[in-house]
Amino acid sequence: MHPSFALLTMTGASVMLLSTLVVLWRRHIPAYISAFRWQSLALAFVAAVVAWHTGARELYVVAGLMLGFKGMLVPSLLRRMAARFPGQQELQPLVNTEASLLISGFLAIAAYEVARPLTAVVSLPTRGGLPVALALILISVFVIVNRRKPITQIVAFLMLENGIALLALLGAYGVPLIVELGVFLDLLLGVLVMQAILYRIPVAGAAAPLAAAAAAPEQP
Amino acid sequence: MTDGLVFLGLLVPPLIGAATVLLGRARARHAARINAATLPVSLLTAALAANALAGGRAPFESGDIWRLDSLSALFALLVSGICTLAIWLGPGIHADDDLARARARTFRVYANLFTATMLLAVTTSNLGVMWVAIEATTISSALLIPLHRTAAAVEASWKYLLIGSVGIALAFTGTVLALVDYSSTGGAADLALHWPSLLAAAGTLHPEVARLAFVFLLVGFGTKAGLAPMHTWLPDAHAEAPAPLSAMMSGVLLAVALYAIARWKAVIDLAAGTSFTDTLLIVVAVLTIAVGSLSLFAQRDYKRLLAFSSIEHMGLACFGLALGPAGIFAALLHLAMHAAGKSAAFLLSGRVLARFDSHEIAGAAGLLAAMPATGGLLAAAAIALAGLPPFGLFLSEVLLVRAGWMAGHTVVTGIVLALLLVAFGSLAYHLHRLLFGAPAAGVRIGERVGWSMAILAAPLAVLAWVGVSVPAPVQLLLERAVEVLR
Numbered sequence: 001m002h003p004s005f006a007l008l009t010m011t012g013a014s015v016m017l018l019s020t021l022v023v024l025w026r027r028h029i030p031a032y033i034s035a036f037r038w039q040s041l042a043l044a045f046v047a048a049v050v051a052w053h054t055g056a057r058e059l060y061v062v063a064g065l066m067l068g069f070k071g072m073l074v075p076s077l078l079r080r081m082a083a084r085f086p087g088q089q090e091l092q093p094l095v096n097t098e099a100s101l102l103i104s105g106f107l108a109i110a111a112y113e114v115a116r117p118l119t120a121v122v123s124l125p126t127r128g129g130l131p132v133a134l135a136l137i138l139i140s141v142f143v144i145v146n147r148r149k150p151i152t153q154i155v156a157f158l159m160l161e162n163g164i165a166l167l168a169l170l171g172a173y174g175v176p177l178i179v180e181l182g183v184f185l186d187l188l189l190g191v192l193v194m195q196a197i198l199y200r201i202p203v204a205g206a207a208a209p210l211a212a213a214a215a216a217p218e219q220p
Numbered sequence: 221m222t223d224g225l226v227f228l229g230l231l232v233p234p235l236i237g238a239a240t241v242l243l244g245r246a247r248a249r250h251a252a253r254i255n256a257a258t259l260p261v262s263l264l265t266a267a268l269a270a271n272a273l274a275g276g277r278a279p280f281e282s283g284d285i286w287r288l289d290s291l292s293a294l295f296a297l298l299v300s301g302i303c304t305l306a307i308w309l310g311p312g313i314h315a316d317d318d319l320a321r322a323r324a325r326t327f328r329v330y331a332n333l334f335t336a337t338m339l340l341a342v343t344t345s346n347l348g349v350m351w352v353a354i355e356a357t358t359i360s361s362a363l364l365i366p367l368h369r370t371a372a373a374v375e376a377s378w379k380y381l382l383i384g385s386v387g388i389a390l391a392f393t394g395t396v397l398a399l400v401d402y403s404s405t406g407g408a409a410d411l412a413l414h415w416p417s418l419l420a421a422a423g424t425l426h427p428e429v430a431r432l433a434f435v436f437l438l439v440g441f442g443t444k445a446g447l448a449p450m451h452t453w454l455p456d457a458h459a460e461a462p463a464p465l466s467a468m469m470s471g472v473l474l475a476v477a478l479y480a481i482a483r484w485k486a487v488i489d490l491a492a493g494t495s496f497t498d499t500l501l502i503v504v505a506v507l508t509i510a511v512g513s514l515s516l517f518a519q520r521d522y523k524r525l526l527a528f529s530s531i532e533h534m535g536l537a538c539f540g541l542a543l544g545p546a547g548i549f550a551a552l553l554h555l556a557m558h559a560a561g562k563s564a565a566f567l568l569s570g571r572v573l574a575r576f577d578s579h580e581i582a583g584a585a586g587l588l589a590a591m592p593a594t595g596g597l598l599a600a601a602a603i604a605l606a607g608l609p610p611f612g613l614f615l616s617e618v619l620l621v622r623a624g625w626m627a628g629h630t631v632v633t634g635i636v637l638a639l640l641l642v643a644f645g646s647l648a649y650h651l652h653r654l655l656f657g658a659p660a661a662g663v664r665i666g667e668r669v670g671w672s673m674a675i676l677a678a679p680l681a682v683l684a685w686v687g688v689s690v691p692a693p694v695q696l697l698l699e700r701a702v703e704v705l706r
Contacts, residue, residue, distance in 0.1 A: 117428035118397070122404045137393055144386055153382060160389050164396055171400030175348055176412050178285070182352030183392075189359050194381060200366055200374050 005053045006125040012046035013129035013136075013166060015039070020139050020159050023152070024100045032155045033078045036162075040070035043162050043169075050126070050169055058177045065184055066165070074158065074191055081195050082151055093146050100146060104139045111135035118171070126170040133170055136163035150198050154191070161187060223280045226288055229265030230296055230339050233258040237307070238332035241325055248321050255328055259307050262300040262339065270297050274696040284414055287345030290700035291552075295342040295472075295479050298556055301679075302471040302563045303335040306464035308675055309567050323367055327462065334360040334468065338476050348413040350480060351388070351395050354444060357473055358384040365461045376456035383453040384444060391440020391480070397433035398487070401425045415483060422490035430491035437484045438500060445477035446534050447504050448511040458527035459579070463570025466523065470530045471563035475555045478534065482541055482548070486705045494544075501542035502632060508535030513639045516646035521579045522572070525650055526565055529605055532643055533558045533613075536620060539636060543623040548702045550619035557604075557612035557686065560679035565601040567676055568594055576663055581650055586659035591667045595655055597676055604683050606647040607640060612686035 019039035023032050044066035051059030095103065111134035118134075119127050140160035144153050161183075168175045175183070237258040244251030269280060270293040279289035288296065310331060311324040337360055341353035358381060365377035399412055405424045411417040422430075443450035458466045485497050512532025519525040533554065540551025571594045576584040588595035604611035617640065624633030659665065686694065 114432065117426065117432065118400065121426040121429055122400060124404075141386065141390070144382070150378065150382075157382070157385055157389070160386065164389060164393050167393065168396045168399065171396065172403040172412070175396065175399060176346070179346065179348030179352060179413065182349060186352055186355045186359065190355070190381075190385060193359050193362055196363060197366070197374060197378050197381060200369065 002053065005049065006128060008049045009046050009126045009170060010129050010132075012042045012049065013132040013170065015042040016046075016162060016166060017132050017136050017139075020136055020143070020163075021101075021104065023143055023156060023159070024104060024139075025097050029082050029149070029151055030079070032152060033075050033082065036078070036155050036158055037071060037075040039159060039162055040066060040075070043165055044071055046166060046169055047174070050173055054173055056173065059174055062174060062177070062180050065180075069184055069188060070158070070162065074188070077191055077195065078151070078155065081154075081198065084199070085151065092148055094148075095146050100142075103142060107138040107142060108135040111138055122171055124171070124173070129170045130167065133163055133167035136160075136166060150194075154194055158187075158191075224282045224286075226265060226269050226280045227282055227286045227343060230262050230269075230288075230300070230343060231336060233261040234303070234332040234336040234339065238329050238336070241328040241332070245325070248325060252324065252328060255332070256308055259300065259304045259332075259335065262335075263297075263304050266293065266296040266300045269293050270697055271693055274693045274700060276700075281345070284411065285344055285346050285349060287415070288343050289704050290697055291479070291482075291704040292342045294552060294556065294697055294701050295476060296339060298475060298559045299335065299338045299342065299472045302559055303331070303338075303468055305563060305567065305675065305679065306468045307331060307335075309570075309672055310464040311462070327364060327367060327464070330360055330364045331465065331468065334364070334465075338472060341476050342479060345415045346413050347395060347415055347418065347483065348399075350483070351392055354391075354441070354477065354480060355385070355388045357476070358388060358444070361465065361469060361473070364465045365457055367462045367465075370460070372456075373460040376453075376460040380453045380457040383450070387440050387443025387450055389440070390436050390443070394433045394436030394438075394440055394484075397429060397436060398425075398484075401429040401433065401491075415487075418487050419490065422487045425487075425491035427492035430488050431496055434484065434488040434492070434497055434500070437488075438481060438504065441477045441480045441484075442504060442538075445474050445481065445538070446508075446531050447538060448508040448531070448535070451508065451511060451531050454531060455524050455527040458530065458566075459521055459523040463523075463566050463573065466526075466569075467563035467566035470527065470566055471559040474530060474534050475537075475559060478537055478541070478551075478555065481538075482705055485541065498542040501538055502629065505535045505539035505542065506632060506635060508532070508538060509636055509639050511535075513643035513646070516643055517649070519650070520581060522581050522584065522650070522654060523566070523569055523579060525581070525647075526562065526569065526605075529643070529647065530558075530562055532639075533562070533605070536617065536636070540620050540623065543620075543627045543629070545702050545706060546626060547620065547623035548705055549698055550616050550623050552698050552701055553686075553690075554613065554616035554620060557616050557683055560683050561601050561604040561611065561613060564676055564679040565598060565605060568598045568601060572598070575667075576660070578660075581654050583660065584654055585657040586655075586663075588655045590659040590663050590665050593667055593669045593673050597673070597680060599651060599655055600680050602647055602651045604680065604687075606644045606651075608644070610687045611680075611683045613683070615687050615690070 016039045019035040022035035044063045047063035112131040115131040115134050118130050140156050143156035237255040240254050241251045273290045273293050281287050311327050337353050337356040341350050344350050362377050362381040366373040407421045446454040488497055509532055512528050515528040537551045537554050540547040572584050604613050607613050607617045
């Protein structure tokens with residue numbers, strides 16, 4: 001095993017976690033989209049590093065798809081979606097920034113606690129990053145619950161998916177290729193359907209529902 | 221029958237249906253008629269396969285991806301049966317104006333794709349592919365909820381899409397955790413997530429990781445199944461969706477999500493013992509039954525009433541899954557009977573809405589006077605859903621309660637029984653308000669009884685038939701499906 005392998009995957013995982021934190025303290029929606037883009041690039045990097053280490057060719061394909069889909073296509077879809085809605089600010093989270101950061105800290109500690117049996121059973125050199133992946137998953141769910149704007153929720157949902165992909169890469173060197181391809185297809189279609197439904201909100205009435213779209217329905 | 225043909229026979233007809241409608245824009249009515257003939261092919265295939273499996277045939281298999289055992293066949297039969305009903309009675313065959321025609325086309329394309337994704341979920345042996353299919357059910361059905369583009373429907377579909385997607389993402393987290401467990405404890409990489417291989421290797425899985433995975437899986441798939449406290453999307457989505465989609469979602473989509481939980485539970489039980497999963501399921505089940513049945517009384521909208529009744533019934537089925545073989549038998553019978561009764565009720569509610577133009581129970585009072593046939597059938601469906609004889613849900617509820625008693629959960633079973641009585645009382649009260657009284661002024665009185673009423677009566681006839689005596693092949697299929705999960 002190359003000595004820098006574990007270090008490189010851990011670096012990628014940390015960059016991914018940091019980009020989720022951007023959503024917690026920034027209020028500008030384009031900043032969320034570029035944070036997601038950076039996160040996806042870091043994910044593709046981790047996939048490529050794992051592919052290089054294991055020599056699995058299909059993982060290079062997966063890394064390429066991550067780069068193309070999540071790193072380029074989906075962010076550009078998101079930018080077009082954001083441009084259609086007025087107001088690039090996330091105004092009223094349920095919990096304010098300071099409390100959000102505190103809660104995320106607790107979630108990260110919880111992730112380390114939850115991951116304890118996991119790191120005990122996994123013997124791969126990448127296992128050090130598993131708690132980071134779980135923290136990413138938990139914090140993304142928290143952001144979805146905490147935020148009101150549909151577009152922020154979509155970004156956080158995509159970050160949740162990135163966290164799961166990271167968990168699979170670090171814990172089992174990825175899911176079987178057929179499942180991976182299905183996940184990509186679902187992800188792309190899911191974003192398109194989310195976009196279609198958001199665009200319908202103004203269609204249902206005149207200008208007023210636009211404001212409703214910005215404020216969004218009450219969440220779980 | 222060659223094994224591969226079964227999978228083609230199940231999955232290709234809905235895809236052909238969707239393609240026909242999509243390509244046959246110019247001849248929409250013909251396309252709709254062709255579509256009405258495609259899905260019965262899936263139904264027939266499912267029935268033949270189920271019959272062969274009930275007779276003791278080995279599971280149909282093709283490659284590492286496709287597998288149809290008795291449990292899959294039962295659900296394939298339910299999905300294809302209910303979706304055939306929905307396609308037959310759905311918009312399109314009588315649509316006249318252009319707008320209605322465009323919406324009918326949208327409905328048909330997505331309803332066929334929705335059917336295909338549900339069939340894919342129950343015919344694959346790869347639990348990863350099953351997850352992909354269940355995620356795709358959300359995507360293919362979300363756009364159909366706002367078919368009539370009211371603001372409330374758009375809001376309901378957004379809520380459904382967001383909560384459903386996040387829930388299902390958590391189920392994927394659970395799937396990945398189980399995969400990590402499997403590959404770290406020496407499982408063969410090329411058969412990762414292959415259900416029979418996972419089951420064979422379950423004994424060596426790390427129990428703590430398996431438990432952690434099950435928590436994520438239960439929350440995730442439980443969200444899709446409408447289990448409390450993740451059920452909040454369900455009443456809005458079911459009430460706002462067009463009636464045939466409500467029938468498909470309530471009748472079979474919820475059941476498919478419970479199917480996923482049952483498949484995973486079999487694996488986790490072997491890894492970590494049954495007491496952990498059983499306890500979790502019982503807690504969630506009782507909470508769900510309570511939310512469902514205690515909400516019934518306060519409802520004013522008849523489709524929301526049916527939606528909360530679905531929550532209650534999913535809780536009952538979930539309860540059965542935690543009670544050992546006798547309970548699983550009762551749960552599967554319950555899911556099948558609920559699919560028949562609830563889809564009939566939702567399809568009938570669409571007729572009521574079209575006539576009375578009101579979602580409110582009070583607004584549709586005097587149903588029996590205005591629409592004697594629809595009112596009579598809806599009364600039968602409601603009586604079935606309230607758990608009264610001679611319908612099949614009475615039988616499955618008796619079996620559930622007995623299984624609970626035999627498993628030693630006396631107090632919990634007592635609570636469930638009390639909640640069942642509350643549900644019965646609430647449904648009876650609302651049914652009485654709906655059926656009797658004078659219809660609002662301006663509502664047309666009387667209805668023509670045509671072929672569509674005969675189709676609507678069919679699931680109720682099945683409910684009564686099974687309730688009086690379970691046909692031998694059905695009994696056998698259910699028993700073998702229970703064996704699959706042991």
